[in-house]
Every structure is written in structure tokens, then in C-alpha cells.
Amino acid sequence: MPSSPRSAARRANQKKIIDGTETMQTKTTGCGCFQPNGRLVSPEIMFDGTDTTNSSYGDVTLSRCQDCSTVWLRFFIEYEWFARSGRWYRAPVPAELVSDVTAENAIQILNTLEPRFAGGSHFNSNGFETKALVDLRP
Numbered sequence: 328m329p330s331s332p333r334s335a336a337r338r339a340n341q342k343k344i345i346d347g348t349e350t351m352q353t354k355t356t357g358c359g360c361f362q363p364n365g366r367l368v369s370p371e372i373m374f375d376g377t378d379t380t381n382s383s384y385g386d387v388t389l390s391r392c393q394d395c396s397t398v399w400l401r402f403f404i405e406y407e408w409f410a411r412s413g414r415w416y417r418a419p420v421p422a423e424l425v426s427d428v429t430a431e432n433a434i435q436i437l438n439t440l441e442p443r444f445a446g447g448s449h450f451n452s453n454g455f456e457t458k459a460l461v462d463l464r465p
């Protein structure tokens with residue numbers, strides 16, 4: 328596969344993707360979904376599951392942003408008996424990894440992806456970039 332495209336070539340690459348002649352590899356990091364508190368555009372849910380490991384029962388979703396085609400892995404957990412314990416993490420998943428994601432390995436994969444965003448009542452934040460690993464402690 329060619330190396331990552333220069334921004335000047337971005338438009339040409341997107342055209343190729345539309346033509347189906349090239350696999351999804353262009354990172355349109357200018358899209359709003361790459362803002363820590365941003366949203367995916369009309370997200371297409373590709374996977375929705377529950378992580379039953381560690382008795383954490385986190386909510387795991389894979390969603391594709393319809394604007395830039397980036398697939399985001401999102402993990403959310405909240406402990407009902409602890410106030411302000413809700414937190415989410417999300418990160419863009421490389422195309423070659425998308426089919427590997429399961430509810431059980433989601434946290435493991437999330438911890439390897441960048442940029443990684445987090446937010447929620449636990450952090451008192453609508454979203455920020457973090458290098459920290461997923462924190463399951465209530």
C-alpha cells in the first residue's frame with residue numbers, strides 16, 4: 328500500500344476511494360469527528376456489543392463517520408452505584424483492524440490507538456485527548 332498521502336493529494340485520493348479503486352486509507356483528520364468533543368456525521372453503526380470481561384459490562388460500538396469514512400471504536404461504562412462514574416473512550420480504527428474488534432478485546436485495541444479521546448461525568452469533560460489507558464475503576 329502507498330504511504331500516507333500528502334494533504335495536497337487528499338482530493339485525488341478521495342476520488343479514488345469513491346471509484347473503489349483504492350482501499351480506505353485516507354485520513355481526513357479535518358473532519359469534525361477528530362475533535363475531542365466532536366461528533367461523527369450520521370454514524371453508521373457497524374458493531375454494538377457488551378464487554379462481559381472483568382464484569383465491567385461496558386458498551387462497545389464501532390461506527391463509521393459518513394463524512395470522512397473513519398471508523399471509530401467507542402467504549403462506554405458507567406457504574407450505577409457510583410455518582411459521576413460515566414466515561415467513554417473512542418479512537419479511530421485502521422481499516423485493516425476493523426474486522427478484528429470484538430466486545431472482549433475492545434479495550435485492549437483502544438489502548439493501542441491514537442488519537443484517543445475520553446470524556447464523561449467521571450472526567451467532568453465533554454471530550455479531551457488522552458494518552459492514558461482505559462480506566463475501569465469506579
Ligand SMILES: [Zn+2]
Nearest residue numbers: 358360392395
Ligand atoms: Zn468524520
